[in-house]
Amino acid sequence: MGGDLIPDVSASMSRAVAGFAIGADAGFLIAVLTATTAAGRAILQPVLRLFAPIPTIGLVPLAILWFGLGEESKVSVIALGVFVPVWINSHAGLSTTPADFLQAARCLGASRWHTLTRIVIPEAAPDVVAGLRVGAAMAFVLIVVAEMTGTTHGLGYRIYQSQLFSQADRLIFCLVVLGLLGAVVDQLLARLTAPVTRWAAQER
Amino acid sequence: MTLRTDGLVVRHPGAAAPSLKGIDLEFPDGSFTVLVGPSGCGKTTLLYCLAGLLSASEGRVTDDGSVVDRPDPRRGMAFQRDILFPWMSVEANLLFALRARSVPARERRGRVRELLAAVGLSEKVAGQQPNQLSGGMRQRIGLARLLAGEPEVMLMDEPFAALDAQTRLRMQDLVVDLWSNLRRTVVFVTHDVDEAIRLSDRIVVLGDGEVRSALDNPLPRPRPADRLADLDGYSDLRRRLHNELGSEAEPNVHPIPIS
Numbered sequence: 001m002g003g004d005l006i007p008d009v010s011a012s013m014s015r016a017v018a019g020f021a022i023g024a025d026a027g028f029l030i031a032v033l034t035a036t037t038a039a040g041r042a043i044l045q046p047v048l049r050l051f052a053p054i055p056t057i058g059l060v061p062l063a064i065l066w067f068g069l070g071e072e073s074k075v076s077v078i079a080l081g082v083f084v085p086v087w088i089n090s091h092a093g094l095s096t097t098p099a100d101f102l103q104a105a106r107c108l109g110a111s112r113w114h115t116l117t118r119i120v121i122p123e124a125a126p127d128v129v130a131g132l133r134v135g136a137a138m139a140f141v142l143i144v145v146a147e148m149t150g151t152t153h154g155l156g157y158r159i160y161q162s163q164l165f166s167q168a169d170r171l172i173f174c175l176v177v178l179g180l181l182g183a184v185v186d187q188l189l190a191r192l193t194a195p196v197t198r199w200a201a202q203e204r
Numbered sequence: 205m206t207l208r209t210d211g212l213v214v215r216h217p218g219a220a221a222p223s224l225k226g227i228d229l230e231f232p233d234g235s236f237t238v239l240v241g242p243s244g245c246g247k248t249t250l251l252y253c254l255a256g257l258l259s260a261s262e263g264r265v266t267d268d269g270s271v272v273d274r275p276d277p278r279r280g281m282a283f284q285r286d287i288l289f290p291w292m293s294v295e296a297n298l299l300f301a302l303r304a305r306s307v308p309a310r311e312r313r314g315r316v317r318e319l320l321a322a323v324g325l326s327e328k329v330a331g332q333q334p335n336q337l338s339g340g341m342r343q344r345i346g347l348a349r350l351l352a353g354e355p356e357v358m359l360m361d362e363p364f365a366a367l368d369a370q371t372r373l374r375m376q377d378l379v380v381d382l383w384s385n386l387r388r389t390v391v392f393v394t395h396d397v398d399e400a401i402r403l404s405d406r407i408v409v410l411g412d413g414e415v416r417s418a419l420d421n422p423l424p425r426p427r428p429a430d431r432l433a434d435l436d437g438y439s440d441l442r443r444r445l446h447n448e449l450g451s452e453a454e455p456n457v458h459p460i461p462i463s
Contacts, residue, residue, distance in 0.1 A: 006208060024412045100283060100285065100287050101281070101287065101289065103257055103275075103287075104281070104283065104287040104289075105279075105300075105304070106257070106274075106275040107257070107275045107277070107279075107280065107281040107353075108277055108280075108300065108301045108304045108305075108349070108352075108353050109275070109276065109277035109305055109353060110300070110304040111304070114300075114303065114304060116291075118292075118300055119289065122289075122291040122292075123289075123291065125291070170339075187407045196291070199291040199333065199335070202268075202290075202333065202335045203290055203335055
């Protein structure tokens with residue numbers, strides 16, 4: 001399969017990256033709304049609480065019905081799977097800013113926006129990053145599921161092909177590649193986000 | 205621009221008795237008032253009301269005639285913990301305060317230098333993170349950040365309680381220096397009687413949510429820590445404070461008997 005590896009990896013990675021980018025952005029922005037606005041808390045949060053426990057894998061057939069077999073359905077399934085952990089972790093971080101930080105900011109005369117961008121979000125950064133790392137791991141799980149049908153490229157596709165032709169060696173190889181990619185991506189995320197989480201590690 | 209409270213009552217939800225039971229106090233411009241009293245007497249509650257962080261259940265707080273119902277950088281607050289933002293460098297902490305007050309961007313760097321100098325720190329600490337600094341340094345930066353708001357009134361809630369004795373005395377000197385140079389009103393909470401005597405013009409003793417007494421401090425300034433006890437009026441003031449406070453604020457008065 002030597003010649004297939006690079007196209008497979010790049011097909012899977014581009015879906016994972018697109019899904020991750022959409023899901024993570026949406027998760028973070030929605031978390032800002034649910035954690036810091038009254039309307040978000042009252043309306044959005046209960047809806048999402050009901051929606052979050054639905055296993056994303058179960059949404060694959062629905063995504064195929066709605067978006068067809070093309071790239072949109074694959075990317076949207078990954079995006080949904082990334083959205084949930086990013087939102088939940090970000091919400092937890094953004095809604096638990098220590099009161100004394102907020103009081104100090106108020107006493108200094110900081111506006112709501114200034115407080116949100118300089119106090120609430122940086123203080124929640126370690127939780128947001130934890131959510132992003134769970135989300136990235138989730139993206140790798142969902143690649144395999146999303147590539148079950150409607151594609152001829154990708155590590156998930158290759159895994160099902162190997163199963164179909166009883167090629168355990170190929171199958172295991174693909175799993176090892178997925179595992180390595182997942183580990184590299186996790187480390188990359190940890191390094192990229194280190195500047196915003198370093199303070200919390202030093203506080204302890 | 206006098207800060208004052210009229211019949212200030214504060215009830216915390218769920219508490220049986222009010223935390224403050226009708227406080228009438230005036231804090232004239234440029235005065236240095238120290239609030240003392242046993243734990244739970246309402247000192248911190250009163251300070252938070254003056255800051256606008258807590259609202260009155262009855263009565264009111266007024267600052268220069270207008271009712272205080274929210275915090276304002278005119279009334280800067282120093283908390284028990286220094287509450288520097290740990291994800292920001294020292295400089296960013298000060299810039300945060302300057303930006304909150306809409307100081308023009310080009311003036312901010314210069315102001316950071318001035319503020320650090322005002323609390324006796326060199327420019328070198330600007331790039332450091334708060335958790336790289338000692339407790340005393342952190343409190344100095346906390347003070348610099350408070351000064352960045354150019355407060356008319358400085359409200360200080362036991363800011364030096366967690367510091368070692370030497371650092372604490374140096375910080376007291378710094379506060380007195382700042383106060384006498386800037387001529388701001390200071391309201392300072394402590395339960396250290398000597399700290400109260402060293403710093404204040406006037407000592408307000410609180411007990412059980414009420415003002416028990418307000419004593420003028422007759423000691424001449426400067427009041428060096430090592431000769432505080434030699435100053436005229438010291439023993440008399442200290443005795444009166446002890447009588448007002450009872451034994452609870454000063455455990456040294458009744459040493460634990462060794463059996």
